[in-house]
Amino acid sequence: MSDLLIATILGIVEGVTEFLPVSSTGHLVLATELLGYDPQRWAVFNIAIQPGAILAIVVLYWRTFMAVLGGLMRGERNSIAFVRNLLIAFVPAVALGLAFNDQIEALLENAVVVAWALIIGGVAILIVEKLAKTHAVGGISGVSAAQSAKIGLVQCLAMIPGVSRSGATIMGAxxxxxxxxxxxEFSFFLALPTLTGATVLQLVKHRDAITANDLQLIGVGAFVSFIVALAVVKAFMAVVTRHGFAPFAWYRIIAGASALLLLSTR
Structure with a gap:
C-alpha cells in the first residue's frame, strides 16, 4: 500500500473521529496496528494532521469566532467569559502534557490499551447519560470558571489513547x-488550543526526523481530515440532539471488544 493511500485513510479516520466521543487517536492507533503499518513511523503523522480537523471548526463556527473577537474589542462580559473558560480548561492539559510527554508517546504504541479504553469509556458514557442532571447554561460563556477548571482536568484523561478528548470533555461537562x-460546543472550541499545542509540541520535538516527503503526507492527511470533519460535525450535532450520546457509547464498546478479539489472533 502506498504512503499516499495510507495518509488518505488515516486522514479520513481523523476527520470522522476527532470530534466524536470515540477517540480519534485510539482509532488511528488501531488502524495503524490492524492494517499493518509501522506504528512508530506514523505516530507523529497521526498527531500532525489534527490541524485539518481543527480548521473545520473554525470554518463551521466562524460567526461565533467573529462575534467573540468583536465582543473582546468592546470589552463585553460574555466574550471575556468565553475566552476565559477555554483558557482555564486548557491549562491542565499543558501542564500534564509537558510533564508526561514521553510516557504518553509510549502509550500511543499500545493497541491493547486503546481497546480497553474504548470499552471502559463507552460504559462511562452510558452511566453519565443516565445519571447526569443537566440544565441549559446559556452557552460557553455561561459556564463558570470552576466548571471550566474541572472540565480541563477531566480532559487530561484523554492523554490515555482510546479515552477520547471529545468524550472526556463532553461527559465531564x-x-x-x-x-x-x-x-x-465546549469540546469543539477547547480542541483548538489543545490540539494545536499537541501538534506543535510533536513537530518541534521530532523536527529532525521529519522529511520533506513526511510534510507532503501530513498536508494530504490534514486536508482530507478537514473535508471529512466538515460533514461529520454537522451530522454529530443532529444525532446528539435527537438520540444523545448512547449510540457512540455502544459503538465504543463493540469496537473495543472487536479490536481485542482481532489483536488476540495476531
Whole structure:
C-alpha cells in the first residue's frame, strides 16, 4: 500500500473521529496496528494532521469566532467569559502534557490499551447519560470558571489513547450539570488550543526526523481530515440532539471488544 493511500485513510479516520466521543487517536492507533503499518513511523503523522480537523471548526463556527473577537474589542462580559473558560480548561492539559510527554508517546504504541479504553469509556458514557442532571447554561460563556477548571482536568484523561478528548470533555461537562449542546460546543472550541499545542509540541520535538516527503503526507492527511470533519460535525450535532450520546457509547464498546478479539489472533 502506498504512503499516499495510507495518509488518505488515516486522514479520513481523523476527520470522522476527532470530534466524536470515540477517540480519534485510539482509532488511528488501531488502524495503524490492524492494517499493518509501522506504528512508530506514523505516530507523529497521526498527531500532525489534527490541524485539518481543527480548521473545520473554525470554518463551521466562524460567526461565533467573529462575534467573540468583536465582543473582546468592546470589552463585553460574555466574550471575556468565553475566552476565559477555554483558557482555564486548557491549562491542565499543558501542564500534564509537558510533564508526561514521553510516557504518553509510549502509550500511543499500545493497541491493547486503546481497546480497553474504548470499552471502559463507552460504559462511562452510558452511566453519565443516565445519571447526569443537566440544565441549559446559556452557552460557553455561561459556564463558570470552576466548571471550566474541572472540565480541563477531566480532559487530561484523554492523554490515555482510546479515552477520547471529545468524550472526556463532553461527559465531564455533563457530569458537572452542563447541557448537551453546550458540552459538545465546549469540546469543539477547547480542541483548538489543545490540539494545536499537541501538534506543535510533536513537530518541534521530532523536527529532525521529519522529511520533506513526511510534510507532503501530513498536508494530504490534514486536508482530507478537514473535508471529512466538515460533514461529520454537522451530522454529530443532529444525532446528539435527537438520540444523545448512547449510540457512540455502544459503538465504543463493540469496537473495543472487536479490536481485542482481532489483536488476540495476531
Amino acid at each position: 455533563m457530569a458537572f450539570g452542563i447541557d448537551r449542546r453546550t458540552a459538545a
